Amino acid sequence: MGMEGVLDLYGCSFNVYNAIFVFIWGLFLWETYLNLRQLKVAKKVTKSPYEIRCSMNDADFDKSRRYAIDKLNFDIVSGFYNILSLSVILHFQLIAWAWYKSKEHMLFICSHTPWSFGVTEGSEIPFSLLFTIYVALFQFFESLPWSYYRLFVVEERYGFNKQTLGFFIKDRLKALVVGLVIGLPIISVLIWIIKAGGRHFYIYAYGFTFIVSIIIMFVYPEFIAPIFDRYERFPDCELRTKIEELAASIEFPLKKLFVVEGSKRSSHSNAYFYGFGKNKRIVLFDTLIRGFKMSGTESDSSDSADKTSDEAQNRGCGDDEEILAVLAHELGHWKLKHVTFNLVIAQFKIFFMFFAFGQLVSVDQLFVDFGFPPSAAPMLIRLIVVFQFISMPYSSILEFY
CATH class of the missing domain: 3.30.2010.10 (Metalloproteases ("zincins"), catalytic domain)
Structure with a gap:
């Protein structure tokens, strides 16, 4: 029995959207509950405990307490915005809308320039790259006001922020550009491996990401970190x-x-x-x-x-x-050996997610709920759905380790 048959076993109507929607809201409510509990403690304890009084006076403790309260309030409000934003994206199937706009724009660009690079209706990798750029730009502008408030209001209030507005903008732009310069070639090769790798493509895809992660661990401190x-x-x-x-x-x-x-x-x-x-x-x-x-x-x-x-x-x-x-x-x-342990756990997590992707990639119903006709979802979207949404419970559990 195929994976699609398993999902429909006993006539159950498997609705991925509803399952994901329930989980993300359940996770948000749980995290908000924990933050509210911590907020209650921070407001209640106004004097430094006896055990730390020798190293922290009441004035420093009160500053630390107020800082914690402000950060918790920020996390609660920004978390509520993030869950609303994600819910809107899922409900209105904006992932599919962004994909088809990326495809439309790429075809328009190639048809109106002398360099078409052989892009046709079936050129999935160029469409995926433009889609990635659009998503990165959306995330950049969406997160900008929240990052600004966290730094220039919350951190500034307690004397922690030392960034100027110019440094802040330049730093964010550099992060955006560096992320795209590194990420776009990786996405291109990964899509090619998945489409050309045959039945056991997930093994090759995992091997590629493992090699890339090792290279980045060597390259980042020497060449990328000094950029910032x-x-x-x-x-x-x-x-x-x-x-x-x-x-x-x-x-x-x-x-x-x-x-x-x-x-x-x-x-x-x-x-x-x-x-x-x-x-x-x-x-x-x-x-x-x-x-x-x-x-x-x-x-x-x-x-x-x-x-x-x-x-x-x-x-x-x-x-x-x-x-x-x-x-x-x-x-x-x-x-x-905490570093080694965490590295092994991370690699186990990534391999399992690629393995799960290998089993689910052909289950069209998973991607229909995201706005794509049967068999029409591109490989990048299938990766996003499985890695970011389907695997949410699995990733949340591993975060405890």
């Missing part, structure tokens, strides 16, 4: 020696130590590591180290330099042991 932020070698000093000693004490193969200019974005601080095998690198945010200034800041105008110096003296950890404690937390993930 400035990195420099951490200077020789007592703190560097202590970090190297900490890494050596757990046999962490530290090869390079960097600092990133996080202060251009936020006063929040962090540390992380990346790399494979014996080639690991550690990155510290400049906001983690009190008084630290990136090279070149001295050449700024005197007013700007003074402001930068004052901000540097009032942020981050003033004690090396505090910085080492933050870093030790990150290195603990490596020592306890």
Whole structure:
């Protein structure tokens, strides 16, 4: 019995739209319930608990509490908007509408330019690429006001946001362009593999995505991350020696130590590591180290330099042991093999989703509910439906791990 027969077993009318609609609203209500519970606690507890009173006074605790309340309120409101937006997209079958508009526009462009590139009614990959661009632009503009409010209202209110409006817009545009430059070729090859891979295409598709993910893990820190932020070698000093000693004490193969200019974005601080095998690198945010200034800041105008110096003296950890404690937390993930475990779980999840896609790709009824006639849904849409909607329960469960 085929998968379509299984879905219609015992005469059940399997309506994908209704099932997805119920699940996404159920998930939203559950997450909202949890946020409201946390909001109630944040409003109720107005004094710092005894256990942390020695390290956090009431003023700092109250600021942290109010910040948490504002973030929870933002999450609830933005979450409600997102679920309404998704419901409208599903109910009015806007995915199919966007696909046919992309196809219409691509055919128009190719018929009115001297370079048609052989695009015809059956050229699925060019249509998929234009559809992806349209979706990316829609998501860019839809999320822009929410990102603006989160940064320039919520984060700004508590002194965390350091971005200017110009930096914010430029950063978002760079993310959009870089995402398309990387994503469009990947989508093209993936569609080709699925259509040409035969019965076991899902194995080849998974293998391709695995190789791409490994390449990106190597390429991103070296070539992509510097597009967005400035990195420099951490200077020789007592703190560097202590970090190297900490890494050596757990046999962490530290090869390079960097600092990133996080202060251009936020006063929040962090540390992380990346790399494979014996080639690991550690990155510290400049906001983690009190008084630290990136090279070149001295050449700024005197007013700007003074402001930068004052901000540097009032942020981050003033004690090396505090910085080492933050870093030790990150290195603990490596020592306890959390990174390896999460990588294995992620690969298992991706392979299972490709396997499920291989079983469901020919079930036309799944895609009819999204506005496509039987057998007319393009491969990219079939991928989106299975990976983003059909697999929602599976993905939600794995998020607990």
